[in-house]
Amino acid sequence: MAFGLKIGACFMPYFGRISRVSSTGIQLIRCQSIVAEKLVYSEYGDPVKVVRQEKENLPAPKDNEIVVKMLAAPVNPADINTIQGVYAIKPPLPSIPGNEGVGEVINVGSKVTDLKTGDRVLPRANGWGTWRTHAVCDAKEMMKIPGDIGTVEAATMTVNPCTAYHMLRDFVNLSKGNTVIQNGANSAAGQNVIQLCRAWGITTVNVVRNRDNIDELKAFLTGLGASYVLTEEELRTTELFKTSVPKPKLALNCVGGKNALECLRHLDKGGVMVTYGGMSREPVTVPTSALIFKDISVRGFWMTRWSIDHAGMPEQTEMFKDLSNMYTDGSLKAPVHKLIPFSSYKEGLENTMTVKGFTGLKYIFDFQS
Amino acid sequence: MAFGLKIGACFMPYFGRISRVSSTGIQLIRCQSIVAEKLVYSEYGDPVKVVRQEKENLPAPKDNEIVVKMLAAPVNPADINTIQGVYAIKPPLPSIPGNEGVGEVINVGSKVTDLKTGDRVLPRANGWGTWRTHAVCDAKEMMKIPGDIGTVEAATMTVNPCTAYHMLRDFVNLSKGNTVIQNGANSAAGQNVIQLCRAWGITTVNVVRNRDNIDELKAFLTGLGASYVLTEEELRTTELFKTSVPKPKLALNCVGGKNALECLRHLDKGGVMVTYGGMSREPVTVPTSALIFKDISVRGFWMTRWSIDHAGMPEQTEMFKDLSNMYTDGSLKAPVHKLIPFSSYKEGLENTMTVKGFTGLKYIFDFQS
Secondary structure, eight states: OOOOOOTTSSSOOOOSSOEEEETTEEEEOOOOOEEEEEEEESSOSOHHHHEEEEEEEEOOOOTTEEEEEEEEEEEOHHHHHHHHTOSSOOOOSSBOOOSOOEEEEEEEOTTOOSOOTTOEEEESSTTSOOOBSEEEEEGGGEEEEOTTSOHHHHHTOTTHHHHHHHHHHSSSOOOTTOEEEEESTTSHHHHHHHHHHHHHTOEEEEEEOOOTTHHHHHHHHHHHTOSEEEEHHHHHHOOGGGTTSOOOSEEEESSOHHHHHHHHHTOOTTOEEEEOOOTTOOOEEEOHHHHHTSOOEEEEOOHHHHHHHHTTSHHHHHHHHHHHHHHHTTSSOOOSEEEEEGGGHHHHHHHHHTOOTTTTOEEEEETTO | OOOOOOTTSSSOOOOSSOEEEETTEEEEOOOOOEEEEEEEESSOSOHHHHEEEEEEEEOOOOTTEEEEEEEEEEEOHHHHHHHHTOSSOOOOSSBOOOSOOEEEEEEEOTTOOSOOTTOEEEESSTTSOOOBSEEEEEGGGEEEEOTTSOHHHHHTOTTHHHHHHHHHHSSSOOOTTOEEEEESTTSHHHHHHHHHHHHHTOEEEEEEOOOTTHHHHHHHHHHHTOSEEEEHHHHHHOOGGGTTSOOOSEEEESSOHHHHHHHHHTOOTTOEEEEOOOTTOOOEEEOHHHHHTSOOEEEEOOHHHHHHHHTTSHHHHHHHHHHHHHHHTTSSOOOSEEEEEGGGHHHHHHHHHSOOTTTTOEEEEETTO
16 A cells, blocks of 8 residues: 655654655755654553553654654564563563564655665564654664555564564475475464465465364465365374375474474474474473484574574565565465554454454554554 | 404314415415304394394305404494384394494405405494304495504494584584583493593583482593583582583483473573483473574484494594594593403393493403403
């Protein structure tokens, strides 16, 4: 969705430099400061209780700074856990929550060369604080993405699609016809795994918990490109790997406990299990024989660490280019979501804490509504 | 120990080609076949019951063949498990047991160039069958080792020292001052880990089960070069890693269960736990958070697979060269052992099945006694 500057809106740009072309040529418009709305919390705890909305007068951008107007930012489970103080990263307080989101550059400092007004950008670092209408920041904190990617797709690009991308690329060499097995396949990352594998010609065996609307869920995941969808019970007795499907070289685990073990047992010799979540709250159990005689490796992946380790590096640029192309050509789709106005932020917090529906409907703040 | 041909012994070399120098020059001696004694089993089961001793007339070596007279061969737990039929490798039956041992070349075929009479050799492959007095085999099956390594050291070189060597080298980059933690530190491989680490300047934290003679065991392992020896209970409350000892980059596990988890918890970020045994018969349990947020990897190592994958490759030669040098310079010592005549093989089988003493006294067949 295209976004134009709303001159005259309650948060007015302060352009001494930003200009627009009129019939008489380049013309400066009047300078006025921006009043940003932001969410903030000063203590860890129940998000609905500790998060409050505040206003902030933003200064004009200095030399290497830019002004970003946020367009959309999702509420992810990790955001909730961070506010609760139970996540691996505890930001210094007070803190603006929100690790993911897309913005538009609406003003640039005099020394900024890489970005210009109208560019769509994503924060490079985790913990940047996307739950605010505007921000002034160093241009280096933002990365330009193509303008033709949908706003929702761009806003939800840096966590789950990137997680899926790296888990599929960084641990084993997958070729067309190889198999990947994953549990919690209806998770946001799981859905991205399905789509990436479909695009890359990799067979996916997708394990989900049984539920009332299981046929509906199977149809949904198959529609995304899942090769096979099995319930946990079906996995235990499946003959799939005895017939036409090669044993998986990679297992992706966001559940833990018995189900992770069940996936691990199907792995081919030398296979790798990558854990990126632990929904069952049970640890990963690995039989000694699988480690010694089957050469199974058990690893973990955390996109936040990857982003910290690779901020601004060519690998990061390449990843976003690949993913952008896949959004553009339709290989990747936005997650199932609900857009809500920023003022309704409590709805987003509450519903992300008690995930509803089989795909965990993602709540996204729409700063333009 | 030097070994000379016993001309006139019950198993007589058949020299058409092997010659000895007399005062009148090179002189052929009479050709006679060798009667080898060997252990063999034709069904899996209780080693004491299924293993029997047999005689075999050996043919003369053909073009690329050699005749090896075994000097010494240990009884390892894996040999017992293989005969029981509970090991990962089930050799076709009937089979000659014994995966490890040192021999001397006593005759060579006409086309053999790499080996000569008097060379000391180790079988390259696991499962070669070392529990026999003599064998005729292809020269490629054997690897020459320096003659100045003790017979016991050479006979026990291919399993435990090699396991320790690769676990310490193949999973993380260790430098002087780094720390390795290991459980079952009194195991045969564990003792080699201690010695190799001492030689390479690496701190070892060695965990053992508490027992009556714990002080004696601690003194024994410290004498081998252990930096620290802790009981499992002491490990749970240790302040070691809060003070002067850097957190381990590598954990070696041959126990499993709670103790493996306890070792894993002390690992530094990005650390690796390598499992090579499972004495507790409990699996390895890994907390999800350790995988995701601490980037801990859980791997396995099996020397047999390494030997299969690297048979005859430069890495294998380099490893044996390194270990040979360490035996020669005194960095590595033979395991605590008891030499027994081949005819007393049942004593070796029985006592390896019920490991006695804190270091699991290794029984070694002495074919020269």
